[in-house]
Amino acid sequence: MFHNRAEAYALALPAAVFAAIVFLVPVGLLLSEGLHGPGGWSLSAYVQFFSEPLNQKIFLRTLKLGLMVTATAAVIGYATAYAIVSMPAGTKGRMIGLVVLPMMISPVARTYAWIVILGRTGIVNEALKFVGLTDAPIRFLFTETAVFLGLLQLFLPLMIISLVSALENLPKDAVPAARILGANWLQVFVKIILPLTREGLIVGGTLVFTGSLTAYITPAILGGSKVLMLETLLYQQVTVASNFPAASVIAFLLIAMSFSANILLRRIATARSGK
């Protein structure tokens, strides 16, 4: 441990100052734009934004889809992570590799694939026609379902990885012991697995939730203007409507949601290290 304070600052400050100039200043200015009214400071931009029923709907839809994607990822994530953890070491490594693989691929490409699957002449529609379930193609694209699937595909790996490392720290005998003592699977999950892997679930959940809130490509391609989310609404407000106060309000909402999720995560992490 070195004690020269001037040296320490000389090393650490460039990075901090850089982040401040590139991030804090412009983003701060953008946020303050939403707090200016005709006569000085005011919340009128916020009042105006939320008095629009469509904006309320988009705000709630963004939250709803974020929560749905997170909850679904958690359920699927536990089942998958449990299956992976109970495998022999070599296979386990390969399975984790396969789960991580999609994260290396451009989100543009990953979202694009869903058009091939869900489009008018896509795989799902052709299959339905072949089986004779429909004559006319069903519209899947530009629905909440399409956005939901796209987001889930994008962020599920993060949840699985978090839960795999949490489950690996579970004492090996805990689950068999509970089973021998007569607990059913639901009891084992609620009383043993859930409390012991809570932190992994929270880390994964925060990553999936903030990821879903702040994803742009998926709602843009799979939702379009029919299923606007906060990110795509922000883009539209700037490029189509040139409504900067509204853009500032949306920016605030996105930052606030992302910040709260991160603070929650950090608080839980420090509560853990403190005990």
Place this chain on the structure above:
Amino acid sequence: MTRNILAPLTLGLVLLFLIGPFIIIVAASFSAGETLAFPPQGFSFKWIAKVFTVESFRQSFGTSLFLAIGGTLAALILGIPAAYAMSRYRLPGAETVRFMVSLPIVVPGIVVGLALLRYFVIPAGVPILLALFLAHTALILPYAVRVVSASLANLRSDMEEAAVILGASRIGAFVRVVLPNIRGGILAAFILGFVTSFNQVPVSLFLSGPGVRTLPIDMLGYMEIVFDPSIAALSSLLAFLSIGIVLLAERFLGFSRYV
């Protein structure tokens, strides 16, 4: 024991869901047909070949490559000293530095892009390419600091203290003792930063102008106009490129130790 069937079945379905779309994209890149469809009509290399002839793809690939390499190098130049200061010095306000540096993770990219456009590019006349470079550098910074910190934490500090006691300058000790030992971590940070920057969309969304566009933004624009398999072909090429880089890094460095 029903769960013995259930667990692999779940895993299989999940992997199909995660990797299936990628397989579809790869298959579609070899299509001989004119529109994007699955199963592909016929087999040909014409879409793969077409990717290389589209002028705007070549240009935006160059822009993205410049941003990914330049941004990652800049982030490392800022990030390595910061990580070193936080791990080896008693730094009052280390938490503030950590918070500042990790801001780019918390603030959504689209907000940053808009803020830079509105307060740097338009009023101050900052060129778009420079704004993109600053944004990408800031975006990679948290990853650089995190990965380098992790690898500094694995290196005992008595080695460089010994070097200093034996008469090396602080900088000399860093260059000759610390740097060679955290080489792997720096390379891991470089790869992580490169992939993050290269695939980044939201930050670059507002920061595009005539002749200056990142590749993903160019692909998004192309998709809105033409719906042929060339985007699939380009996507597969990029995917194999990044998988290749990561596999090489894993093979030679044990990349996964650092991430």
